[in-house]
Amino acid sequence: MTSILIRGGRVVDPSAGLDADRDLLLKDGRVSAIDAPGKLNAAARQESAEILEAKGLIVAPGLVDIHVHLREPGQGYKETIASGTAAAAAGGFTAVCAMPNTIPVNDSPETTRWMQSPDRKAQIRVFPIAAATRGSMGEALTEYGALKAAGAVGVTDDGKPILGDSIMRQTLAAAARAGLPVIQHAEDTRMTGGCSMNAGLLAFRLGLRGMPVEAESSLVERDIRLLAELKDSRAHLHVAHLSTAKALEAVKRARRNGLHVTCEVAPHHFVLNEEAVSEYNTNAKMNPPLRAEADRKAMLEGIIEGAVDSIATDHAPHAAHEKEQEFERAPNGITGLETALGLTMAVLHGKHKLPLSRVIALLSTQPATVLNLKGRGSLAVGSFADVVLFDAKKEWAFQASASVSKSKNTPFDGWTMLGRVTATISEGRIVYQAAK
Amino acid sequence: MSKSQVKPRKISATSTPQVISRHPASLLSVNDLSLDDVGSILRTASTLESEDALKRMKHLFKRRVSLLFYESSTRTRTSFELAAKQLGADTVLVSALSSSIEKGESLKDTGITLRALGAECIILRHPASGAPYLLSQVTGLPILNAGDGMHEHPSQALLDLRTILTHLHGPKAAPVSETTLKGVTITICGDIFHSRVARSNMLLLPRLGARVLLSGPQPLLPETAASAGPGIEIERDFDKALQQSQVVMMLRIQAERLAGLNLDLDEYKLRYQANTTRMAAQAGDALVLHPGPIIRGLEITSEVADGPQSAIAEQVRNGVAIRMALLVRALTSKSSSNAASKGKRK
Numbered sequence: 001m002t003s004i005l006i007r008g009g010r011v012v013d014p015s016a017g018l019d020a021d022r023d024l025l026l027k028d029g030r031v032s033a034i035d036a037p038g039k040l041n042a043a044a045r046q047e048s049a050e051i052l053e054a055k056g057l058i059v060a061p062g063l064v065d066i067h068v069h070l071r072e073p074g075q076g077y078k079e080t081i082a083s084g085t086a087a088a089a090a091g092g093f094t095a096v097c098a099m100p101n102t103i104p105v106n107d108s109p110e111t112t113r114w115m116q117s118p119d120r121k122a123q124i125r126v127f128p129i130a131a132a133t134r135g136s137m138g139e140a141l142t143e144y145g146a147l148k149a150a151g152a153v154g155v156t157d158d159g160k161p162i163l164g165d166s167i168m169r170q171t172l173a174a175a176a177r178a179g180l181p182v183i184q185h186a187e188d189t190r191m192t193g194g195c196s197m198n199a200g201l202l203a204f205r206l207g208l209r210g211m212p213v214e215a216e217s218s219l220v221e222r223d224i225r226l227l228a229e230l231k232d233s234r235a236h237l238h239v240a241h242l243s244t245a246k247a248l249e250a251v252k253r254a255r256r257n258g259l260h261v262t263c264e265v266a267p268h269h270f271v272l273n274e275e276a277v278s279e280y281n282t283n284a285k286m287n288p289p290l291r292a293e294a295d296r297k298a299m300l301e302g303i304i305e306g307a308v309d310s311i312a313t314d315h316a317p318h319a320a321h322e323k324e325q326e327f328e329r330a331p332n333g334i335t336g337l338e339t340a341l342g343l344t345m346a347v348l349h350g351k352h353k354l355p356l357s358r359v360i361a362l363l364s365t366q367p368a369t370v371l372n373l374k375g376r377g378s379l380a381v382g383s384f385a386d387v388v389l390f391d392a393k394k395e396w397a398f399q400a401s402a403s404v405s406k407s408k409n410t411p412f413d414g415w416t417m418l419g420r421v422t423a424t425i426s427e428g429r430i431v432y433q434a435a436k
Numbered sequence: 437m438s439k440s441q442v443k444p445r446k447i448s449a450t451s452t453p454q455v456i457s458r459h460p461a462s463l464l465s466v467n468d469l470s471l472d473d474v475g476s477i478l479r480t481a482s483t484l485e486s487e488d489a490l491k492r493m494k495h496l497f498k499r500r501v502s503l504l505f506y507e508s509s510t511r512t513r514t515s516f517e518l519a520a521k522q523l524g525a526d527t528v529l530v531s532a533l534s535s536s537i538e539k540g541e542s543l544k545d546t547g548i549t550l551r552a553l554g555a556e557c558i559i560l561r562h563p564a565s566g567a568p569y570l571l572s573q574v575t576g577l578p579i580l581n582a583g584d585g586m587h588e589h590p591s592q593a594l595l596d597l598r599t600i601l602t603h604l605h606g607p608k609a610a611p612v613s614e615t616t617l618k619g620v621t622i623t624i625c626g627d628i629f630h631s632r633v634a635r636s637n638m639l640l641l642p643r644l645g646a647r648v649l650l651s652g653p654q655p656l657l658p659e660t661a662a663s664a665g666p667g668i669e670i671e672r673d674f675d676k677a678l679q680q681s682q683v684v685m686m687l688r689i690q691a692e693r694l695a696g697l698n699l700d701l702d703e704y705k706l707r708y709q710a711n712t713t714r715m716a717a718q719a720g721d722a723l724v725l726h727p728g729p730i731i732r733g734l735e736i737t738s739e740v741a742d743g744p745q746s747a748i749a750e751q752v753r754n755g756v757a758i759r760m761a762l763l764v765r766a767l768t769s770k771s772s773s774n775a776a777s778k779g780k781r782k
């Protein structure tokens with residue numbers, strides 16, 4: 001395997017509290033050395049390392065997205081593992097965690113392994129998250145030990161929340177024993193039948209049925225109660241795509257009470273509010289829906305104050321013909337892998353002055369920690385050689401038509417982004433390089 | 437943002453569908469109209485109505501109008517069809533039950549097909565809120581919303597306005613302003629939540645100065661309705677609302693909806709039915725409107741629907757005049773460019 005010397009860049013590695021000019025030597029898929037500018041030249045020459053000039057660029061641990069839908073197996077017309085991971089690489093990601101709502105549902109070690117097979121031609125590392133219950137039907141648990149052995153990094157029935165108290169209790173207990181987090185898509189679907197957007201005045205005006213904030217918060221509160229009753233310190237609840245102030249309060253309370261509860265927020269939930277659907281734009285339709293402005297602000301503040309562990313895209317590709325339908329009929333979800341860094345940089349760093357190290361922590365180090373992805377989200381010597389190089393000052397216009405993902409369902413077409421990925425390196429291989 | 441900054445990617449980009457902007461003479465929501473637009477539509481309606489029938493035929497002679505109806509409708513469909521025919525236009529009716537829609541053809545494809553067949557304007561009735569926005573986007577044609585889901589029914593609100601103005605100010609169409617309906621209270625009663633007629637009216641009438649009272653039981657009238665726009669209030673006591681009203685608009689109630697919401701039918705009639713006793717006691721002079729279809733004996737009794745206070749037949753007549761005006765607006769470039777220059781009211 002070749003070696004790569006990344007030189008002249010500003011290395012931002014939150015895992016080491018590092019933000020300084022450093023050169024980085026990658027070897028055999030791992031970070032082999034990190035040192036002051038120029039100090040690694042000799043070692044690099046000895047290795048005949050490829051040189052990547054990073055002058056004026058940020059060199060950071062590759063981004064980690066713990067919530068993506070890669071649509072394979074079963075829906076290759078929307079996305080494949082190959083196309084989804086190519087989009088991820090273009091967005092600066094070096095690891096993604098793939099949700100199990102595929103066809104068939106990933107509820108078996110076989111499918112879990114199939115998704116990680118080299119035959120899938122993934123550009124970056126894919127960590128499957130397996131179904132918590134068989135077929136995600138919410139009835140019988142899958143085999144967590146075997147799934148973990150096959151490479152699963154968590155269990156969830158994303159899209160089909162686990163409603164029954166008893167099955168959720170069993171899920172939390174069994175996952176704790178297996179050392180896996182339980183990821184819940186918190187939505188009490190008994191309150192959201194026939195709904196296609198956030199509840200409230202706008203929904204009334206548009207003549208659409210709305211999902212109340214309580215559909216999310218009540219399930220988060222219920223899950224936290226079950227976690228507390230379990231009294232197993234290994235138990236870990238992770239709340240997926242959190243979107244309401246009320247649910248965030250519940251998470252904060254649980255943490256104050258010493259429970260292992262983590263959460264993620266998607267860029268669209270801190271960038272957009274429900275007004276984005278006011279002309280029935282199906283590319284702004286997702287679940288959980290875009291919320292009221294107060295909730296959007298609460299997500300932003302939660303991220304800034306550190307209450308949110310991770311930014312995750314909930315990348316959910318759909319074919320054009322599926323989104324070009326009546327609003328209520330169009331499927332939920334938007335793509336996100338190629339806009340996550342640009343939006344986060346523009347809003348959190350550009351507008352709200354969050355330091356770069358915090359941005360990287362939210363998009364890389366912390367999500368890797370949440371799902372216990374060893375050797376990811378860090379540039380410490382010995383870590384995987386997962387690196388992103390980007391120009392933090394570069395403004396650019398995102399064009400959906402130029403997207404690498406198979407699907408173009410994004411509300412951010414034409415938006416100005418901040419921070420341009422110039423290269424993505426996954427386990428020592430350059431998997432994306434922007435044209436000069 | 438400059439497009440030149442976007443760098444080419446390694447994987448070649450596929451083309452995305454061309455985005456067509458909305459035709460300025462479309463009418464999807466009453467909020468698309470400025471007060472000037474409303475005034476001009478009312479004036480055009482009066483002019484066209486009083487014109488000689490043969491002269492009227494020349495306005496849209498041989499122009500092609502499609503009526504695309506995904507829901508059954510007698511009143512609105514016939515009204516639009518008559519309006520188009522009186523203006524000389526050729527109409528094609530496509531209804532969900534006698535077309536490829538039944539075979540699962542998408543709204544987009546149906547719209548593109550109609551356009552390819554020469555449709556210059558599509559009148560759409562659809563059970564999904566917002567469907568006209570999609571049709572407008574994919575065809576670029578002027579679209580007239582003839583009722584979409586629970587969202588809006590703008591031509592109904594305009595014909596209701598014409599009916600109200602004729603009764604309050606006489607048949608001569610005066611220019612409309614923010615004070616045209618000052619001091620006028622209009623009660624809308626019944627299933628507000630599911631009603632596109634209610635939404636269009638509650639958004640339009642207050643802009644002319646009217647006070648709109650919404651009346652109905654909680655499940656059919658959520659509190660949030662009062663915030664839909666300025667000049668809207670909730671008065672759940674129908675008698676109290678009537679006492680303050682010069683106009684009362686009754687909405688159809690579907691019995692199965694009441695049952696689904698655990699509302700007792702007799703209780704509903706007791707509190708919200710427009711009957712002679714109640715009308716005489718609370719609002720003996722008020723004008724009674726109903727967009728139809730009427731369920732006699734439920735929200736309104738025959739005596740009231742056919743009685744001296746009722747303007748229901750007039751509403752139907754006004755419907756044709758208003759829809760003629762909307763078709764002329766949609767299909768004559770003068771009004772289109774006029775609307776374009778004014779821009780869309782938000």
Ligand SMILES: [Zn+2]
Pocket residue numbers: 158159185240241287288
């Ligand atoms: Zn989800």
